[in-house]
Amino acid sequence: xxxxxxxxxxxxxxxIGESLIRIEVRFYAYLREITGKHSESIILKDGSTxxxxxxxxxxxxxxxxxxxxxxxxxxxxxxxxxAINAQKxxxxxxxxxxxxxxxxxVIIPPTAGGALPI
Amino acid sequence: xxxQKNAPSLPSVGVYKKGSLNLLEILARVDLIYSSGRDGAVAxxxxxxxxxxxxxxxxxxxxxxxxxxxxxxxxxxICRELAEKYELSYVGIWHLTGKFTPGEPIVLVVVAGxxxxxxxxxxKVAIERYKTEPAIFKKEVYPDGTHRWVEEGH
Numbered sequence: 001x002x003x004x005x006x007x008x009x010x011x012x013x014x015x016i017g018e019s020l021i022r023i024e025v026r027f028y029a030y031l032r033e034i035t036g037k038h039s040e041s042i043i044l045k046d047g048s049t050x051x052x053x054x055x056x057x058x059x060x061x062x063x064x065x066x067x068x069x070x071x072x073x074x075x076x077x078x079x080x081x082x083a084i085n086a087q088k089x090x091x092x093x094x095x096x097x098x099x100x101x102x103x104x105x106v107i108i109p110p111t112a113g114g115a116l117p118i
Numbered sequence: 119x120x121x122q123k124n125a126p127s128l129p130s131v132g133v134y135k136k137g138s139l140n141l142l143e144i145l146a147r148v149d150l151i152y153s154s155g156r157d158g159a160v161a162x163x164x165x166x167x168x169x170x171x172x173x174x175x176x177x178x179x180x181x182x183x184x185x186x187x188x189x190x191x192x193x194x195x196i197c198r199e200l201a202e203k204y205e206l207s208y209v210g211i212w213h214l215t216g217k218f219t220p221g222e223p224i225v226l227v228v229v230a231g232x233x234x235x236x237x238x239x240x241x242k243v244a245i246e247r248y249k250t251e252p253a254i255f256k257k258e259v260y261p262d263g264t265h266r267w268v269e270e271g272h
Binding site: 026028029030079081083085086087088106108109110111 | 183185187188191249250251252253254255257267269
């Protein structure tokens with residue numbers, strides 16, 4: 001089960017002395033309307049995960065983003081899919097999935113035909 | 119992208135920006151698939167922009183966008199898997215993105231094989247899968263200027 005909650009994080013933190021990676025997060029459809037942008041470059045500590053990134057995005061864009069991605073239990077909604085470098089990530093693999101420098105993470109909203117199968 | 123062997127002159131399956139691919143021209147060339155005489159059935163489907171929503175509300179136009187890298191992968195996978203599962207000679211899905219007024223074609227699906235029963239069943243499955251698996255999104259825009267991202271049913 002994937003749970004997201006807890007304290008807010010400063011998305012502009014500087015990680016002095018730590019190894020960093022840069023990833024791209026892209027937004028489509030309703031999510032692009034929330035963010036007002038198609039993509040965003042995010043610097044993370046090496047070893048950061050999909051969940052770390054989702055926390056940052058939710059903290060940055062607030063309640064609309066939170067309600068769109070997470071259900072009342074703080075879990076990723078069933079109709080939201082995460083893709084890394086165009087490949088959908090199975091729900092069971094999201095927790096603990098470690099990102100690499102240059103990865104493109106996409107939070108895929110529900111498609112025109114309904115919930116995605118993963 | 120298109121790994122099927124018997125339609126070398128058709129564009130690769132996947133998503134294309136409106137204006138860069140003419141679906142009706144592909145439709146006019148499907149004889150490239152069946153002219154060998156091996157196939158007994160070819161089924162085609164055209165998805166068209168509609169002037170009403172599922173709830174019956176007037177729609178002035180729809181906008182289709184895609185996460186192209188994912189959508190192309192997923193559409194290729196659907197075509198490959200269905201061709202293998204139903205022993206078909208060809209499965210093609212071409213989906214356009216952009217702004218569409220009612221009456222304009224958005225997607226073309228072509229399925230060819232030896233027998234009509236499997237061809238028709240595969241066409242139905244192909245339609246259901248392209249609507250859910252590729253990261254393709256549809257926005258309905260209404261005459262009053264409001265809009266809604268559609269999450270169920272074209």
